[in-house]
Amino acid sequence: MKLYDVYPLQSIEISKGLGSYVFDVNDTKYLDFYGGHAVISIGHTHPHYVSRLKNQLDKIGFYSNSIEMPLQQQVASMLGEVSGLYDYQLFLCNSGAEANENALKLASFHTSRKRVIAFEGAFHGRTSLAVSVTDNPKIIAPINENSNVQFLPFNDEVALEQAFDMFGEEIAAVIVEGIQGVGGIQVANPSFLSKIRQLTTQYQSVFIADEVQCGYGRTGEFYSIQHQNVQADIYTMAKGMGNGFPIGAIAVSPLFKPWHGQLGTTFGGNHLACVAALSVLEVIQGENLLDNATKIGTYLIDELKQIQGVEEVRGIGLMIGIELPVQMSEVRKQLLFEDHIFTGTANPNVIRLLPPLNITKMDADFFLEAFKKRLQQY
Numbered sequence: 001m002k003l004y005d006v007y008p009l010q011s012i013e014i015s016k017g018l019g020s021y022v023f024d025v026n027d028t029k030y031l032d033f034y035g036g037h038a039v040i041s042i043g044h045t046h047p048h049y050v051s052r053l054k055n056q057l058d059k060i061g062f063y064s065n066s067i068e069m070p071l072q073q074q075v076a077s078m079l080g081e082v083s084g085l086y087d088y089q090l091f092l093c094n095s096g097a098e099a100n101e102n103a104l105k106l107a108s109f110h111t112s113r114k115r116v117i118a119f120e121g122a123f124h125g126r127t128s129l130a131v132s133v134t135d136n137p138k139i140i141a142p143i144n145e146n147s148n149v150q151f152l153p154f155n156d157e158v159a160l161e162q163a164f165d166m167f168g169e170e171i172a173a174v175i176v177e178g179i180q181g182v183g184g185i186q187v188a189n190p191s192f193l194s195k196i197r198q199l200t201t202q203y204q205s206v207f208i209a210d211e212v213q214c215g216y217g218r219t220g221e222f223y224s225i226q227h228q229n230v231q232a233d234i235y236t237m238a239k240g241m242g243n244g245f246p247i248g249a250i251a252v253s254p255l256f257k258p259w260h261g262q263l264g265t266t267f268g269g270n271h272l273a274c275v276a277a278l279s280v281l282e283v284i285q286g287e288n289l290l291d292n293a294t295k296i297g298t299y300l301i302d303e304l305k306q307i308q309g310v311e312e313v314r315g316i317g318l319m320i321g322i323e324l325p326v327q328m329s330e331v332r333k334q335l336l337f338e339d340h341i342f343t344g345t346a347n348p349n350v351i352r353l354l355p356p357l358n359i360t361k362m363d364a365d366f367f368l369e370a371f372k373k374r375l376q377q378y
């Protein structure tokens with residue numbers, strides 16, 4: 001059997017990782033400023049993470065959600081503590097798309113409504129509901145087309161008000177990324193988020209913050225919308241949560257009342273996944289990684305803004321988008337193959353930096369030096 005070929009691949013085979021670095025099969029060292037799509041939050045093979053997972057594997061790796069698993073409550077308690085949302089309720093699942101799927105479903109259960117507002121440039125995943133609120137017709141199969149979803153321009157408060165004026169009583173949820181990732185690192189305006197909060201409260205709709213990419217400490221606050229002091233009804237999360245172990249979740253406001261069978265999953269919240277999530281939270285807390293994301297992120301953004309040739313730098317903390325002119329479209333490839341630095345991309349010509357939250361100033365300087373040199377060649 002061959003692989004179903006859906007991924008455009010770089011011709012690099014990575015065989016090991018250590019902190020902010022990965023090594024290919026020839027032992028070439030790469031700086032990882034992408035973290036495999038923002039997944040590596042505490043660095044590759046962090047010793048605390050590795051030992052916690054190995055220990056758990058020796059005891060038991062998996063049992064289904066039909067027995068008591070105190071580890072799940074430990075994750076919930078610690079997540080409440082680190083995020084400051086003590087009274088929210090946690091539902092554990094396996095990925096970002098699944099988290100959004102459950103959030104939207106819960107919003108519909110809660111309001112008995114169907115309509116959803118999403119935004120241009122949004123990416124929320126590839127499963128049925130998640131893809132229907134994603135602004136990319138190419139990945140929406142006919143079966144996923146959903147007339148309940150309306151896309152509005154991002155950061156457009158007038159359009160949002162008009163939509164609520166017209167059919168506010170029918171809106172189950174507004175789903176928004178605090179910082180659009182795939183959309184090119186576009187930061188939601190504070191007043192836009194406040195407007196979503198105000199209108200969803202007024203019309204008793206649900207405010208879903210998709211924090212799958214921008215959350216989990218990446219911006220220096222646990223959830224990105226906390227920078228604006230706005231509180232959502234449901235937060236969705238995944239990527240950084242397990243540092244590579246597949247896990248996702250939703251944090252649900254105390255206003256929502258669960259009933260048995262309302263949501264469910266076979267794998268979600270298993271022993272190994274919980275231990276991965278716990279060890280990540282322990283490292284985030286123990287090593288003050290939110291502060292580090294702010295410190296190194298601010299440094300990187302300030303330095304990048306001074307580099308000649310850069311059109312715009314967007315983002316907060318360690319979620320950074322560098323807009324380059326079209327003639328520099330090869331820079332990302334050059335960084336990878338010549339300077340051995342992994343970065344991400346977004347259309348049309350944005351370099352996305354999503355490194356582990358514990359990168360050092362030395363890592364940042366290494367990147368900045370290489371990046372400056374690249375740009376000087378144009």
Ligand SMILES: Cc1ncc(COP(=O)(O)O)c(C=O)c1O
Nearest residue numbers: 095096097123124125181212213
């Ligand atoms: C903001 C956002 N939401 C949801 C998802 C989907 O997550 P997953 O790929 O784990 O299903 C992604 C993935 O890139 C994302 O960036």
